Amino acid sequence: MIFTLGTHKKSGFFLSLIIILLILSPSFADKVKQPINAKKLVPACLLDWNSGPEYAVLVDKSRQKVFVYKRGNLYDPYKVYDCSTGENDGRKQKRNDRKTPEGIYYFIKSYEDRYLAPVYGTKALPLDYPNVIDKRNGRGGYGIWFHGTNKELMPKDTNGCVALKNRDVEELAGIVSLFDTPVIISSEIELVPEDQNEDQKRLIADIVEEWRRSWEGKDIDKYMSFYSKKFKSGWKDWGKWRSYKKQLAQKYNSIEVDVSDLNLFFHDGVIIASFEQDYRTPGFDSMGTKKLYLTQNSVEWKIIAETFVGYDKAKTVAKKAPDFSREEIRNFLFTWRDAWEKKDITGYISCYDKKFESRGMNLDEWELHRQRLNDKYSTINVDISNLKVQSLESGKKARVTFIQKYKADRYSDKGKKKILLVKKGKDWKIMEENWTRIR
Numbered sequence: 001m002i003f004t005l006g007t008h009k010k011s012g013f014f015l016s017l018i019i020i021l022l023i024l025s026p027s028f029a030d031k032v033k034q035p036i037n038a039k040k041l042v043p044a045c046l047l048d049w050n051s052g053p054e055y056a057v058l059v060d061k062s063r064q065k066v067f068v069y070k071r072g073n074l075y076d077p078y079k080v081y082d083c084s085t086g087e088n089d090g091r092k093q094k095r096n097d098r099k100t101p102e103g104i105y106y107f108i109k110s111y112e113d114r115y116l117a118p119v120y121g122t123k124a125l126p127l128d129y130p131n132v133i134d135k136r137n138g139r140g141g142y143g144i145w146f147h148g149t150n151k152e153l154m155p156k157d158t159n160g161c162v163a164l165k166n167r168d169v170e171e172l173a174g175i176v177s178l179f180d181t182p183v184i185i186s187s188e189i190e191l192v193p194e195d196q197n198e199d200q201k202r203l204i205a206d207i208v209e210e211w212r213r214s215w216e217g218k219d220i221d222k223y224m225s226f227y228s229k230k231f232k233s234g235w236k237d238w239g240k241w242r243s244y245k246k247q248l249a250q251k252y253n254s255i256e257v258d259v260s261d262l263n264l265f266f267h268d269g270v271i272i273a274s275f276e277q278d279y280r281t282p283g284f285d286s287m288g289t290k291k292l293y294l295t296q297n298s299v300e301w302k303i304i305a306e307t308f309v310g311y312d313k314a315k316t317v318a319k320k321a322p323d324f325s326r327e328e329i330r331n332f333l334f335t336w337r338d339a340w341e342k343k344d345i346t347g348y349i350s351c352y353d354k355k356f357e358s359r360g361m362n363l364d365e366w367e368l369h370r371q372r373l374n375d376k377y378s379t380i381n382v383d384i385s386n387l388k389v390q391s392l393e394s395g396k397k398a399r400v401t402f403i404q405k406y407k408a409d410r411y412s413d414k415g416k417k418k419i420l421l422v423k424k425g426k427d428w429k430i431m432e433e434n435w436t437r438i439r
Contacts, residue, residue: 081165
């Protein structure tokens with residue numbers, strides 16, 4: 001017994017030593033430290049997403065999961081929720097088939113529990129199903145919502161909606177924006193290497209730029225070459241669309257079109273190119289969100305449908321915060337502008353968040369940049385017009401766009417300014433700032 005006990009003690013000692021040596025060995029340590037997404041895989045559907053909506057919502061029907069990604073980090077989801085989709089597999093085709101649609105959609109409304117039947121839980125966010133692609137392909141049905149549930153969440157247990165736990169759908173509603181946050185529903189989310197789609201991204205970006213130039217240049221033949229012969233917008237087919245654009249080109253002496261914040265979302269052979277469009281003519285101008293729906297015709301990508309929502313018509317938030325005031329933001333912006341014009345660098349910089357970044361500069365570098373301009377010019381004048389305010393994250397953030405005319409001594413310019421504001425206590429602060437010249 002004494003010998004056996006001593007043997008066990010020695011064996012235990014050597015086993016512990018072996019385990020310690022394994023842990024300290026480089027190969028073992030590397031495996032322990034290896035991140036979950038070591039291969040840097042990203043969702044294939046988020047083809048190019050560098051601006052605009054702060055979040056994207058992805059539904060994986062095979063895993064019964066909702067993944068929320070935050071712009072700037074496509075490696076790991078910001079939030080993951082359990083969900084329940086339609087009890088029948090496959091893409092929705094018609095009413096009462098108990099299937100969940102698959103495609104790229106947007107939230108269009110928000111309902112509180114007092115307006116809902118108990119089956120929908122405490123919150124519901126309707127989608128724009130059927131979208132233009134669904135309608136073109138003859139897919140029917142309606143009333144597809146993200147909603148809560150007052151019973152136990154079970155896999156594949158809805159009539160076609162996406163159900164979540166009440167607390168999860170309420171949290172989701174607090175971070176998404178109506179008509180802005182993309183919702184991509186797939187049978188299974190595909191993850192690909194980050195650089196796999198670089199060529200495709202550049203190709204579509206080039207198509208959008210050439211489309212813009214031909215429109216601005218009133219080259220109707222080239223402009224229409226970007227459209228599929230199957231194109232349709234409302235009651236206008238390809239021929240009627242061409243006639244309509246030709247009439248406008250003849251009507252106006254000049255047409256100016258600016259495109260900014262281009263994002264590309266992909267699903268099942270369809271790419272949505274979503275961007276902010278600023279259209280100007282001598283007699284008419286408009287600003288809003290344009291979406292081009294492109295499909296591949298043998299080799300070439302062609303526009304098969306498009307939509308436009310002007311800022312004056314756009315819905316802004318999934319949930320309005322009681323303390324969100326557009327007048328409050330307007331006053332803040334004019335305070336910021338006045339400090340800029342007066343060359344009050346202390347007051348001007350106090351309007352910015354500590355984490356501010358713009359044009360590759362942090363806040364300290366931005367302050368030095370502005371101080372140099374203050375020293376360079378004797379007078380500065382800044383005019384703000386066409387101001388639009390959009391609430392984000394239940395009023396915790398706001399996206400502001402306006403036309404800015406800047407004049408200093410013998411220098412002047414005009415451009416579209418986009419600012420991201422964040423609420424810090426009772427005060428608004430500028431977190432991001434972008435400017436695009438208007439020729």
